[in-house]
Amino acid sequence: MLFAAMITAAPALASPPHTSVGSQAILEHCWSSAQLRGTARDQILLELEDAALFNRAPPARTRPLVPAQPLPAELRGSIRSVALPPGDKRIALTFDLCEMASDVTGYDAELVNYLRRHRVRATFYAGGKWMRSHPEKTKQLMADPLFELGNHAWTHGNLRYLATDEAAEQILWTQAQYELLREELAASACVRRLPAAELTAIPHRLLSFRFPFGTCNDSALRQLAQAGLPAVQWDIVTGDPTRRTSAKDIARRILNNARPGSIVIAHANGRGWSTAESLDLFVPRLRQAGYAFATVSELITAGRPHIVNQCFWSRPGDNDYVDGRYGKGTEKPWPR
Amino acid sequence: MAHCPPRIGPVALASAVLLLPPPVAGVPEPRAALLDYYAAVDSGDCARAAALRPGYAQSACAAIAGTRVLAATIIAREAGRAVLSLSVTVDKRDGPTQRFNGQVGMRRCGDQWYVPSWAFSNAGGSDFTERFLNGSLDHSTDFCASTVPVPAAADVVASPEAPPVPDPAPAAVAHGTVTVGSPYLLARCWTDADLAALPHEAELTTATAPLPPLRRQPAVDRWSGTAQPPFMNLRFVRPAGGARLVALTFNLIERPGEVAGYDTDLVQALRSARAPATLFASGRWMQSHPERTRQLMADPLFELGSLGWDHRNMIFPEPNEALRQWRLADAVYHQLRWDLSHRRCTADARGREEMAHIPALPTLLRFPYGRCDRSALAVAATAGLPIVQWSLVLDDIAHGSSIESMRTRVRDDLARRGPGLIVVGHADGRGRHTAAVVRLLLADLSADGYQPVTVSTLLSAGEPVAYPACFEHRPGDNLDYDDRFSD
Numbered sequence: 001m002l003f004a005a006m007i008t009a010a011p012a013l014a015s016p017p018h019t020s021v022g023s024q025a026i027l028e029h030c031w032s033s034a035q036l037r038g039t040a041r042d043q044i045l046l047e048l049e050d051a052a053l054f055n056r057a058p059p060a061r062t063r064p065l066v067p068a069q070p071l072p073a074e075l076r077g078s079i080r081s082v083a084l085p086p087g088d089k090r091i092a093l094t095f096d097l098c099e100m101a102s103d104v105t106g107y108d109a110e111l112v113n114y115l116r117r118h119r120v121r122a123t124f125y126a127g128g129k130w131m132r133s134h135p136e137k138t139k140q141l142m143a144d145p146l147f148e149l150g151n152h153a154w155t156h157g158n159l160r161y162l163a164t165d166e167a168a169e170q171i172l173w174t175q176a177q178y179e180l181l182r183e184e185l186a187a188s189a190c191v192r193r194l195p196a197a198e199l200t201a202i203p204h205r206l207l208s209f210r211f212p213f214g215t216c217n218d219s220a221l222r223q224l225a226q227a228g229l230p231a232v233q234w235d236i237v238t239g240d241p242t243r244r245t246s247a248k249d250i251a252r253r254i255l256n257n258a259r260p261g262s263i264v265i266a267h268a269n270g271r272g273w274s275t276a277e278s279l280d281l282f283v284p285r286l287r288q289a290g291y292a293f294a295t296v297s298e299l300i301t302a303g304r305p306h307i308v309n310q311c312f313w314s315r316p317g318d319n320d321y322v323d324g325r326y327g328k329g330t331e332k333p334w335p336r
Numbered sequence: 337m338a339h340c341p342p343r344i345g346p347v348a349l350a351s352a353v354l355l356l357p358p359p360v361a362g363v364p365e366p367r368a369a370l371l372d373y374y375a376a377v378d379s380g381d382c383a384r385a386a387a388l389r390p391g392y393a394q395s396a397c398a399a400i401a402g403t404r405v406l407a408a409t410i411i412a413r414e415a416g417r418a419v420l421s422l423s424v425t426v427d428k429r430d431g432p433t434q435r436f437n438g439q440v441g442m443r444r445c446g447d448q449w450y451v452p453s454w455a456f457s458n459a460g461g462s463d464f465t466e467r468f469l470n471g472s473l474d475h476s477t478d479f480c481a482s483t484v485p486v487p488a489a490a491d492v493v494a495s496p497e498a499p500p501v502p503d504p505a506p507a508a509v510a511h512g513t514v515t516v517g518s519p520y521l522l523a524r525c526w527t528d529a530d531l532a533a534l535p536h537e538a539e540l541t542t543a544t545a546p547l548p549p550l551r552r553q554p555a556v557d558r559w560s561g562t563a564q565p566p567f568m569n570l571r572f573v574r575p576a577g578g579a580r581l582v583a584l585t586f587n588l589i590e591r592p593g594e595v596a597g598y599d600t601d602l603v604q605a606l607r608s609a610r611a612p613a614t615l616f617a618s619g620r621w622m623q624s625h626p627e628r629t630r631q632l633m634a635d636p637l638f639e640l641g642s643l644g645w646d647h648r649n650m651i652f653p654e655p656n657e658a659l660r661q662w663r664l665a666d667a668v669y670h671q672l673r674w675d676l677s678h679r680r681c682t683a684d685a686r687g688r689e690e691m692a693h694i695p696a697l698p699t700l701l702r703f704p705y706g707r708c709d710r711s712a713l714a715v716a717a718t719a720g721l722p723i724v725q726w727s728l729v730l731d732d733i734a735h736g737s738s739i740e741s742m743r744t745r746v747r748d749d750l751a752r753r754g755p756g757l758i759v760v761g762h763a764d765g766r767g768r769h770t771a772a773v774v775r776l777l778l779a780d781l782s783a784d785g786y787q788p789v790t791v792s793t794l795l796s797a798g799e800p801v802a803y804p805a806c807f808e809h810r811p812g813d814n815l816d817y818d819d820r821f822s823d
Contacts (some may be wrong), residue, residue, distance in 0.1 A: 014770070029536065031534070032529055032534055034532075035527075035529050037529075039527060046684060048407075048681060048683065048684070049407050050409065053684065053685060059680065060671065060674070070769065104680045106680075132675075133678065133683060134411035134680055135675065135678040135679065136627065137347070138531075187550060187623050189537070189595050189624040190537070192545070192624060193539070193541050195544070221536060265431075331701045
C-alpha cells in the first residue's frame with residue numbers, strides 16, 4: 001500500500017507551493033525598516049512581583065465576531081506532525097509568545113530578524129495578553145507574508161486544569177484580541193491608502209491553537225474543535241526555555257529529529273535563551289539537506305496530520321506534574 | 337483692535353480657568369521620594385541617596401551596582417509619616433543579587449520625604465505599620481534635625497532597561513506651565529525610529545472605503561448633563577503682566593472620504609525646538625492614526641483637544657448629531673489611551689504611575705470650520721471644557737500662501753495685537769509649507785521675546801477673552817462654510 005502510494009505519487013516539487021497570507025505592501029507602508037528591526041530592549045522580560053500589578057483586565061472585546069466553522073473530524077485531536085506527500089520536505093518552525101498574568105514577556109527581535117533576512121517561514125503562537133502588550137509587534141507579524149499567527153491562550157492557562165468557562169475565556173479572548181488589532185491596522189491611514197486586496201490577504205482570525213504547557217483534556221479539545229482551531233503540538237522539542245540549553249543543543253535536537261512534516265517548538269518571547277543564536281546552526285544545514293520551511297497551516301493543507309487524543313511533550317504522561325505545580329497556569333507559582 | 341466685533345463686547349470667561357486641571361503643585365509624594373532614592377542608588381549618585389536616607393553610609397551605596405524597584409505601594413499615610421510595601425532587588429558589586437520584600441517607613445520634613453535608614457522591615461505586617469506610625473520605633477526624638485537638604489540629581493547614565501529620559505521642561509514661564517503627558521513613557525514606549533516619518537505619511541489622499549467608528553460608546557460620558565449659559569468660545573487671552581505668550585494650535589482633521597496625513601516634519605520641528613503646541617484632532621483622524629495619537633498623548637510638549645468625529649459642521653446636524661460627534665471622539669481617544677495603559681511599556685509600577693499624567697479624555701474642544709451656533713455651543717458646553725476658537729489664522733491651507741507671506745503676516749499681527757493670541761494651522765497634511773513656516777516662526781518668536789505655550793497654559797496665565805459665537809475675525813465672516821459644508 002505504502003509502496004503503491006510512492007510509485008504513483010507526483011514527482012518531487014522543486015519549490016512547493018504555499019498559500020501566502022499577509023501583505024508585504026502593508027508591512028512596508030506601516031513601518032520603517034528600523035521599526036521592524038526593533039531593539040535589544042524588546043527582549044527584556046518583566047516579572048511583576050506585586051499582585052497589584054497583575055493585569056487581569058479582559059480584552060476590550062471578549063467574544064470574537066468573525067464566525068468560525070467547527071473543525072472537520074480529521075482535524076480534531078492533538079496534531080503532532082503532518083504526513084506529507086513524498087518529495088515534499090517541508091517542516092514547520094513554531095515559536096511560542098507566552099505571557100502570564102504575572103509577567104510581561106519580550107519579543108526576540110534578533111530571532112525574527114534572522115527569519116526575515118533568510119526568508120524562513122514560521123508560525124508564532126501568541127498569547128492574547130502578549131498581543132495586547134505588544135500591539136505593534138503583533139500587527140507586524142500578522143501583516144508579514146512570511147509568518148502565520150496562532151492562538152496560545154490568553155494568559156497561558158493550563159486548559160487541562162481550568163473550568164470550562166475559564167478555558168473558553170483563554171481561547172476566545174485571544175481570538176477577540178487578534179480581531180481588535182487587525183481592526184486597528186485596517187483603520188490605519190497606511191493601510192487605507194493601499195488597494196483593499198492588501199488588507200484582505202491578512203487572515204481575519206488566528207488559524208490554529210497551541211496548548212500552554214502542552215496540556216489538554218477531552219473538554220478542551222472539544223472546545224477548540226467548536227471554535228474551529230486545530231490544536232497543534234509538535235514532534236521536536238528544542239528545550240529552549242531552559243537556560244542551560246545551548247544553541248548547539250537546539251540545533252542538534254532539530255537536525256537529529258527532522259523529518260518531512262515535523263513541527264518544532266521553540267520560543268520567541270525572550271525565554272528562548274539561545275534560540276536566535278541557534279538558527280544559523282540549523283537553518284542552512286536543513287536547506288542543504290533539501291528541507292524547506294512552511295507555516296503550520298501550509299503543512300496541514302498539504303498533508304495528513306498525525307493526530308493523537310492526548311497531549312504530552314515527548315511521551316504520554318510526561319507533563320502530568322504541571323497541574324500540581326502550576327494549577328491554572330495563569331500565574332507563575334510561588335515561590336517565584 | 338481689528339479682531340474685536342463692533343457690538344458684542346468681549347466677556348471675560350473667568351470660569352474657564354477654574355475648569356482646567358490645576359497647575360502642577362508642589363505636593364510632596366512619599367512614593368516618588370522612595371523611587372527617587374532607589375534611582376539615586378541605581379545611578380551611583382550616592383550623595384543624593386545618603387541625603388534621602390539619613391543615617392545611610394555612602395560607602396554602602398557605592399558597593400551597589402544597581403537596583404530595581406519591582407513594586408512600591410503606599411499602605412498607610414499620615415501627614416508626616418507613611419508606610420509603603422516594597423519589593424526591590426539590589427545587585428551588589430561583589431556579591432549576589434539580593435531581594436528585599438517587606439515594608440519601609442518614611443518621614444516627612446518640610447516638603448521632603450525621607451527614608452530613615454533603619455525603617456525597613458522584612459517581616460512587615462500590621463505590627464510594623466502601626467508601630468512606625470505611632471513613633472514607637474523612632475531612634476531619636478527629632479528625626480528632622482538629622483536631615484540635610486537633598487542635592488539635585490546628577491546626570492544619570494542610561495541603562496538599557498531605563499531609556500534616557502529627555503529633559504521635558506520647556507523653559508518655564510513665571511506663572512507655571514500646565515503640562516500633561518509623560519517624558520518617561522514617550523522615551524520608554526517609542527524609539528526615535530518610531531517617532532520618525534514614514535513614506536507617504538504626510539499625504540492627504542482619497543479613501544477607497546468608508547471608515548465607521550470602531551468604538552461607539554465612550555467609557556466615560558461627560559455629555560449627559562446640561563450647562564448653564566453663557567456658552568463661550570475662547571478667542572484669545574490677555575496674559576497677566578503682559579507676558580509675551582502665544583498658543584500655536586494645529587488641527588488634525590479627517591473628513592468622510594479622506595485618508596488624512598500626519599505632518600511628522602511639523603511635529604518634529606516643534607519637538608526639536610521644544611515648542612509646546614495644542615493639537616485638535618477629529619476622532620476619525622485618531623482612529624486612522626492610532627500610534628501617532630498615543631505618541632502625542634504621551635508627549636509632554638503637546639496637549640490634545642477634540643474636533644468631534646469627522647469634522648462635520650456643527651450648525652446643521654440632526655438632533656443629537658452634535659452629541660454623537662463629541663462622544664465618538666471621546667470614545668476613540670479613551671480606547672487608544674486604554675490600549676497604551678495595557679502595554680509592555682506601561683506594565684510596571686512606574687509605567688502605571690506615569691499613565692496618570694495622560695488625561696483620560698481630550699482636555700479642550702474646537703468646532704469644525706470654527707462654526708457654531710447657540711445650540712451647538714450649548715451642547716459642547718455640557719462637557720465643561722474650554723471651547724477654543726482662534727484669533728490668528730496661519731492660512732496654510734490657502735492656495736496663495738507662501739512661506740514668506742505667512743511668516744510676515746503672523747509676525748505683523750503679533751506685533752500689532754500683542755500677546756495671548758491663538759494661532760491655527762494644520763498638521764494633517766492639508767497645510768502647505770506648514771513645517772517650514774513654523775520653523776521660521778519659532779525663530780522669530782524667540783527673537784521677539786515670545787514664548788509658545790499650550791492653550792491650557794495660556795488660559796492659566798491671564799484673562800480669557802471669549803464670545804458666545806464662532807467667527808474668523810469678526811462675527812458673521814465665516815458663514816460661507818455653512819453652504820460649502822452643510823452635510
